[in-house]
Amino acid sequence: MERVMGGGALPLLLTSLGVLLLYRVLVRLRRGASVRGAVVVITGASSGLGKECARVFHAAGARLVLCGRDAARLQEVVQELNASSTDIQQQQTFPPSTVVFDLAKADTVEKAAEEILKCHGHVDVLVNNAGISYRGNILDTHVSVQRDVMETNYFGPIALTQALLPSMVQRRSGHIVVISSVQGKIAIPYRSAYAASKHATQAYFDCLRAEIGHFGIPVTVISPGYIRTNLSVNAVTGDGSKYGVVDKTTASGWDPRDVAGAVLKAVRQKSKDVVLAGPLPTVAIYLRTLWPALFFRLMSSRARKEQKRKDE
Ligand SMILES: NC(=O)C1=CN([C@@H]2O[C@H](COP(=O)(O)OP(=O)(O)OC[C@H]3O[C@@H](n4cnc5c(N)ncnc54)[C@H](OP(=O)(O)O)[C@@H]3O)[C@@H](O)[C@H]2O)C=CC1
């Protein structure tokens, strides 16, 4: 009788262990990979979405490398994060480091990548977040302004990515993230430089995903709609001067904390392409592909209305 019970207990134990293991795998798959202890580089970390990304990745236990052009503003973010570490009692956090460079200057980008690798040995996640916007009429915009926006939004991020990629490929590990925009999927009038730079970004990182996926390096393109940040204030105009206005669309945009939370989720789940926008931009994205003639008509009417408003 004892032997029968003993013989039945072992399979029962193994089945229970199997079920428990399966349950843990399923929970992990839902939650996605952890960023605890991961070296996470965030560009444009001094303000807006980048700063909020720094907060959420820091709280999740990442080793942050915060990048931007202004050393003092980056230090303020570091101090804020270090001070917040005492409030995050459940988990260990790491003091962030900073690297100061201008994405629009190719030589400083390469030096920055060298500095990051020298200090940290490797990069687990690169979040290409920094960017500038533009407001202007193509007819009144100097080509040099179109180039400048491309330098910051396109050539800078791809130069940083390419400088860090060989080390990721060598380790067969890493994750490239880029913050694009709804305007990487549809082009709206009076945003030519910005929309072009974001469309180029989408195309480059889609190619990259296909080319490096087999090394185990995911590429995530995130396309938000309007976010409540200073993006429109810092936007450049056709003559290169600062726009300096908080647009209504930006002011009523998504909370950057929610967008940063979605960025962390996308990293954990290794998502490929994420649109973070309301119904109207989402419909517009589909319309551009499914009914382009209507989309172009709507954009022409939008341009005429905006021009009329300016003329009044
Ligand atoms: N706000 C919005 O509505 C939306 C924003 N996005 C995208 O989100 C990203 C973040 O923008 P957001 O937080 O809104 O705007 P912010 O203006 O608040 O932040 C932009 C960041 O980029 C950095 N930056 C700008 N130019 C350079 C440069 N030449 N070299 C290095 N860093 C630079 C700035 O740092 P510093 O000046 O200190 O160097 C700043 O930290 C951008 O890519 C933007 O296109 C996408 C969709 C909507």
Ligand SMILES: CCCCCCCCCCCCCCCC(=O)OCC(=O)COP(=O)(O)O
């Ligand atoms: C049959 C129904 C048709 C409905 C079609 C609606 C078409 C309307 C177009 C909507 C355009 C939305 C644009 C959204 C743009 C956006 O979210 O951009 C995000 C940014 O990057 C903001 O940067 P910016 O510098 O432009 O403030």
